[in-house]
Amino acid sequence: MNKVRALIVDDSSVMRKIVERSIRQAGIDLAEVREAANGAEALGALQDSTVDLILCDINMPVMDGIEFLRQLQTIECAKGVPVVMITTEGSESHVVQALSIGARGYIRKPFTPEQVKEHVVPLLENKK
Amino acid sequence: MKTANEITKTNNVPEDWQPLLELAAREVFEIMMGCKLEAQSPANPATAEITAMVGLAGQLCGLLTLRCSSQSAALMASKMLGVNVNQADEQMWDAMGEIANMVAGNFKNKLTGMADRCMLSVPTVITGSDYSCRSMADTGPLEVTLLFEGAPVTVAVEIHT
Numbered sequence: 001m002n003k004v005r006a007l008i009v010d011d012s013s014v015m016r017k018i019v020e021r022s023i024r025q026a027g028i029d030l031a032e033v034r035e036a037a038n039g040a041e042a043l044g045a046l047q048d049s050t051v052d053l054i055l056c057d058i059n060m061p062v063m064d065g066i067e068f069l070r071q072l073q074t075i076e077c078a079k080g081v082p083v084v085m086i087t088t089e090g091s092e093s094h095v096v097q098a099l100s101i102g103a104r105g106y107i108r109k110p111f112t113p114e115q116v117k118e119h120v121v122p123l124l125e126n127k128k
Numbered sequence: 129m130k131t132a133n134e135i136t137k138t139n140n141v142p143e144d145w146q147p148l149l150e151l152a153a154r155e156v157f158e159i160m161m162g163c164k165l166e167a168q169s170p171a172n173p174a175t176a177e178i179t180a181m182v183g184l185a186g187q188l189c190g191l192l193t194l195r196c197s198s199q200s201a202a203l204m205a206s207k208m209l210g211v212n213v214n215q216a217d218e219q220m221w222d223a224m225g226e227i228a229n230m231v232a233g234n235f236k237n238k239l240t241g242m243a244d245r246c247m248l249s250v251p252t253v254i255t256g257s258d259y260s261c262r263s264m265a266d267t268g269p270l271e272v273t274l275l276f277e278g279a280p281v282t283v284a285v286e287i288h289t
Contacts, residue, residue: 011250012226014219017209018160059229061250088233091243108237109230110159 003031004124005050009042009068010057010086015109019055019086019116026117028124039068043075050077053124056103058087058094069101082123086111145239145285150272152235153283156227157276161207165274165281173273174200174280176257178220180228183249188242190287191261192235194228198255200279225251231283264288 006023008016016035024030034051036042040063042056054072058065065085072078084105085098095106105119157163176195184190196204198220205223206216216223229251237243271284 012222012229014205014208014222015226021210059248059250088229088248089243090233090237093244109233110156112159 002052003029004052005032005034006030006053006055007034007036007042007045007051008055009036009039009060009065010055011037011060012057013037015057015086022111022113022116023053023055023120025113026121028120037062039063039065039071042068043071046072046075046078051081053120054078054081054083055086055120056083058085058089058098066097066101069098069103073102082120084119084123086116145270146272148238149231149235149270149283149285150274152238153231153272153274153281155234156230160227160230161204163207163276165276168273168275168280171273172280173271174282176282177201178224178253178255179259179261180224180251180253181261182225182228182232182251184232184236184285184287185247185249187245188236188239188287189264190267190285192228192232192283192285193261194224194231194281194283196224196276196281197279200276200281203277221253221255225253228253235285 008019010016020033034045036045038060056065056068082104083102085103086107088109090108098106104123107115107119154165157165174196177198178201179193179195182192201220201224202213202217205219206213208223209216232248236246267287269284269286273280273282
């Protein structure tokens with residue numbers, strides 16, 4: 001697997017660090033990690049760089065993860081980039097909604113590094 | 129399992145929600161910090177030096193709070209991040225908010241039919257114990273106190289029917 005550029009979107013800086021650590025523990029070699037505290041910041045980050053993977057919370061101030069997913073579809077350089085939602089919102093309706101507008105995976109908090117590996121590694125392998 | 133409508137009739141939080149709240153807290157601490165919360169007997173509520181609050185809205189309305197000493201909050205942050213307590217001081221408010229958020233989400237997901245019908249607010253964290261909180265709740269509080277690394281941590285839910 002090539003080195004991966006990841007964008008982690010969560011309003012909690014602690015959670016962003018935990019997600020980054022979980023990705024590394026999954027054996028994914030990270031070339032670069034970009035962080036954003038909400039969907040609007042994440043869209044801004046994607047204006048000047050491309051990434052290989054996006055991990056995104058749903059409940060965030062300013063712009064939530066669902067609206068971010070919607071707007072992500074309009075960004076040319078983000079097309080095909082797998083997005084995995086990591087959130088406390090565990091309802092089926094949230095899962096269905098996120099998957100229907102472009103998310104490729106859904107992880108419920110609290111989560112283990114093994115769950116991150118299980119959801120993320122196949123997406124990166126399929127992308128090769 | 130009682131629904132929110134049944135709570136309205138009795139103004140009491142169902143008895144079977146207490147073990148679910150405790151289980152929700154235990155799972156979050158074990159998965160995110162690798163710590164088993166211990167039972168405390170008798171249960172003395174934690175000193176509220178740091179309080180994290182998450183609002184519940186929808187079919188289930190109310191407030192979940194997580195409170196503990198600042199020393200415990202810093203220890204939680206250090207365990208979540210895998211760093212020394214001294215390095216985690218600045219992160220303890222953020223960590224407390226995220227733990228409260230996960231406990232609230234885990235709790236409502238365990239209530240039959242509530243995952244879809246109850247939304248969570250982003251967390252708010254306050255420091256100090258000289259405050260009073262009016263959540264508009266009209267049921268008795270559902271409260272669990274457990275020991276985290278020997279110190280009490282209290283999780284409480286108040287429901288507005």
